Amino acid sequence: MLYKTIAELVSDLNTKKISSQELTRFFLDRIQKYNPSLNAFITVTEEHALVEAKAADEKRAKGLAGPLTGIPIAHKDIFCTKGIKTSCGSKVLDNFISPYDATVVTRLKEAGTVLLGKTNMDEFAMGSSNETSYYGPVKNPWDSERVPGGSSGGSAAAVAAYLTPGATGTDTGGSIRQPAALSGICGLKPTYGRVSRYGMIAYASSLDQGGPMARSAEDLALLLNAMAGFDEKDSTSAETPVTDYTTTLNESLQGLRIGLPKEYFNQGLDQNIAHAIQTAVKEFEKQGAIIHEISLPHTPLSIPAYYVIAPAECSSNLARYDGVRFGYRCHDAKNLEDLYKRSRSEGFGDEVKRRIMIGTYALSAGYYDAYYLKAQKVRGLIHEDFVQAFKKVDLILGPTSPTPAFKLGEKTSDPISMYLSDIYTIATNLAGLPGISIPAGFVNHLPIGLQLIGNFFTEAKLLNAAHCYQKITDWHKQIPKNIITDEPSRLSEEL
């Protein structure tokens, strides 16, 4: 059972090799064993999961099972789950039991999935290493001294260590793709508007997108089928119809035009990663893809623009955390101002405060034009880069992250060095385009990912290309033998 994909597990469930309750029990046991050292989960919903698993088994017995019925998953703790703690990785929401379900949660529930728990994340999704969480850092299953990436680090580590076969994440500047790359799994950020943001705690509203994280492109397709689609509760939700992403996975890549941005392969990129990506490119060529060099000239400006727009939007989105209606409230507030200032200052962590401060400044009187407005114009330039590129190519390919997983604490003292690790992913969010990261090799025994970026609403093409790559390679099937465990022999037993 170990490390089977969702697709394989569905088959096992359907052929009655295993029941959902047994499967759920299996993952709950693994969580119990390995989570204390990985810290991938903030909340484990054991009782709840077993109840859902039982219901799934009953449904299956009646012949009413759907494509995901009985499959255990985990939600990044940014998705509101009714009756269940939803912390967003923050002390501010440590006591928040959400009174409603996010649309993504409802849809995956209706698809029959079983909720194992809520995964750890950078506080309010701000971070690239899962080191800003109130609940402590998450460890990379491939090397416990290294970060799994962020902000969806908990989901990435959970899938990588097979504590869950699939999980949800969110991506504002790379927070699904980068942890997927650093943890050796697959992650997809859909087109902006493809997946509902209702109930997904907002960080930067014009950039946030929820998406699936799993062990294969096929699994991502299965999860995306359930997650994607118009939601009337979200004004930014796309009415573009959703196709069945699984039906086009095996389409031929013959004639597919793939662009390699020259700006992505410059001195900032670890040469070993560059080499691995070039090897991967050949796999695509073998299947008939045609490679072109393209240019995305404004790539370097994407980070500064992002670090104005995202903080600006977050400074406003996080104003509601004031200790009045829910969440953390300081003790013995002397007056209203004291209530606000102490509740927020005692509740928020440093990175969140930094971004709130930057954002407040960028929007403040006299600075709006120079910062926020300017950034939105740079966003226009980046958008234009992609428009031009997609006239020449169908997909863009490059590395997901400039380095493999770095050590815990390595970048925490210098925020800017942390920000620079988003160089390949951020532009996609600014442009609202879909992007996928899949494992493409190892550097120093650490996984690295390749990223494919598509035009608007071309998730099917991305998944198709990724799936075809995964049919002739096996990077995505590699498993971390380094999981922190005091029972290494048991691990080899399970294998």
Next chain:
Amino acid sequence: MSLTATDVKKIAHLARLNFNERDVTTYSEQLSRILDFVAQMNQADTAHIEPIAHSLEWSQRLRPDHITESNQRDLFQTIAPEVSAGLYLVPQVIEGE
């Protein structure tokens, strides 16, 4: 772009955050560096480009004027820090705060 302690305190007040003196110094350094970093944007010629908030040229969808929500006060107030008689309690709001 160098932020002074005064700047930091003013922004902190707008954002309703407290900093002690040591943090004010740390933050003014960090924030100044970040602002310098983002000022790279000025390298770009954006004179002829429109700012974009959303990539796709959509317009706002309109919802019919129907009541779709029922009273869930009890549920919502189970997670409230301080309530009385159905009201959320805060330190007295004085005019002009």
Next chain:
Amino acid sequence: MEWETVIGLEIHAQLATKSKIFSGAPTAFGAEPNTQACAIDLGFPGVLPVLNKEAVRMAIKFGLGIGATLSKKSVFARKNYFYPDLPKGYQISQYELPVVGKGHLDITLEDGSSKRINITRAHLEEDAGKSLHEDFVGQSGIDLNRAGTPLLEIVSEPDMRSAKEAVLYLKAVHSLVRYLEICDGNMQEGSFRCDANVSVRPKGQTQLGTRAELKNINSFRFVERAINYEIERQIALIENGGQVAQETRLYDPNKNETRSMRSKEEANDYRYFPDPDLLPLVLSDAMIEEIQRELPELPHQKRVRFMDQHGLSAYDADVLVNSRATAAYFETVIKESGAPAKLVANWMMGELFAALNKSNLDITQNPITTTQFARLLARMNDNTISGKIAKTVFEALWNNEGDVDHIIEKQGLKQVTDVAAIETLIDKILADHPQQLADYRAGKEKLFGFFVGQAMKASGGKMNPQQLNDMLKKKLNG
């Protein structure tokens, strides 16, 4: 030194939608605290706004009603500040691109002339909740039922030059929003709120003086009093060598004074930026045309027509077009009674309004139907009853004593028109008062009234006054 006052008004009209502007919670007034605040109104983590179509339609109606340019594309912006009645820590409003652009309303001044008050803009935004202080010591209780109710903020140019003009403009807007059925205009309940920006300057100076913003004025009367107080305060301040501070002042109706609330210098930096959770509001020509077709006759149009068609004075027309219901009642009664418009107008503005006011009723709660009122006026018009008697019938109608004709019959109120009967009565009176008769014939013409009075008394008021007058004159003059 001669002073000139400059006044601009900012009106917040609560739009009469069933649900809130960005959520599906109800907007009805008077519910138990926080029973009409859903997750979106409470600003819970993860919630998102979706725009109410009816609020947009109402804004368009208003824009058309003031002849304004409508923005084909308008943008919602966040106004960021911290206050307990503002759950998200920002208000969704419109800033640089409001849905309604420049328009105007014409008001009729006391001397009958017309003055145009220009309107800068009107935009959509959400209302905040309420803070209650009474029952809590050292604390305030926050009720968020009102949070998210749609508001139309209407901003005038500083075109008004007196408190009276301000009140006239306010009433004109009040009338318009009720005509358009976009707002119930209830100032006591807070669905129609007004802030006044007041400044003074030496007459002839073009530069504006520093203005103060007056808040908490919730009746037309208070608007006038607050503004007048403020004008005097500012003039006195300047004449004594002081300077008017740009600030917000609260009106205290008990003491009839304004008090400084907070200095606008310390005002929040609202950090407006386009709300990324909402997309630009685009108005289609089709939508605007549809709404244009549905517009009722507007107050100013009706007023002009009443003056032309019914020959009413400007003053009477103003009163009768004040609400659509009043105007409709008026015209229905004219049609059903066949009586002259002036008669109907006088009786509505006299007896009817007096009775309604005394019982604190609105025209829509009038116990007297148009049919009955029309019949009453018809009976006066055709001389069945005299004007005086009609008042008695009116009272009976008001007290639900039945149909007009039934009342006249039952109480025997028919006017005496029989010539012979009148003659007989007059003869008797003249015979009973020989001294007065002699005095009158000697030149004391004032005594005519005395005889009229006597005749009315003797007949129980049931004489046709015109007939009585004619015949009395004939008899008196021999």
